[in-house]
Amino acid sequence: MKLPREFYLRDGLTVARELVGKKIVTRFPEGMTGGIIVETEAYMGALDAAAHSYRGKTERTKIFYGAGGFVYVYLIYGMHLCTNVVANVAGVPEAVLIRALEPTDGVELMKRRRGKNNLRELCSGPGKLSQALGVTKNFYGADLCGEEIFIETTDFQATISATRRINVDYAGAAAEYPWRFVAAGNVFLSVKH
DNA sequence: ATGCAGATCGTCT
DNA sequence: GACGATCTGCATC
Numbered sequence A: 001m002k003l004p005r006e007f008y009l010r011d012g013l014t015v016a017r018e019l020v021g022k023k024i025v026t027r028f029p030e031g032m033t034g035g036i037i038v039e040t041e042a043y044m045g046a047l048d049a050a051a052h053s054y055r056g057k058t059e060r061t062k063i064f065y066g067a068g069g070f071v072y073v074y075l076i077y078g079m080h081l082c083t084n085v086v087a088n089v090a091g092v093p094e095a096v097l098i099r100a101l102e103p104t105d106g107v108e109l110m111k112r113r114r115g116k117n118n119l120r121e122l123c124s125g126p127g128k129l130s131q132a133l134g135v136t137k138n139f140y141g142a143d144l145c146g147e148e149i150f151i152e153t154t155d156f157q158a159t160i161s162a163t164r165r166i167n168v169d170y171a172g173a174a175a176e177y178p179w180r181f182v183a184a185g186n187v188f189l190s191v192k193h
Numbered sequence B: 001a002t003g004c005a006g007a008t009c010g011t012c013t
Numbered sequence C: 001g002a003c004g005a006t007c008t009g010c011a012t013c
Helices: A012-019 A107-114 A126-133 A169-176
Strands: A023-028 A031-044 A071-076 A080-087 A094-105 A149-152 A160-163 A180-183
Touching (some): A012 A080, A023 A094, A031 A126, A071 A126, A080 A126, A107 A126
Antiparallel strands (some): A023 A149, A031 A094, A031 A180, A080 A094
């Protein structure tokens, strides 16, 4: 079942935690690709020095200020794209970074897009999964309640644990917040803890 | 297994 | 003009 708009209209921490174990899917003429979300991070707007929306609305972050359930894509280090899900109601600038997937659908197509054959390294990081799913800058603002990219329920069961977020050391006290959520012990995580 | 440098550019100060 | 919510290949242990 595809997640409805209401799923995304809740606070970012709840959305981040509950996205673990759901399946994210993209659909293109060349095929469908997807995987179980096993790692997320919440970015909590004005409360969070690590968040892109911490310093207010800009051309890049304007999507944070709309309603939840839309895609925020950005370029990092000049070469990788990161895929995020906007959370909460309009005016509350929160988002969830998707950091790792357990590949399930269209694995051959994802391997081709990545130029890699190792399943464990196919979607074990935010740049990797964005490439594997075929996400481009054109996905900025895409509606997760549409057909080209969406998230659906699964029967995946996992113990969820919370840790500090990855690579946000610049954010002072916020770097310590336990706002990364992982399927405990899963082999496809970007970092093994 | 662990570590480090290089690639590369949009965004914000 | 500086710097990332990163990934890869190559070096060394």
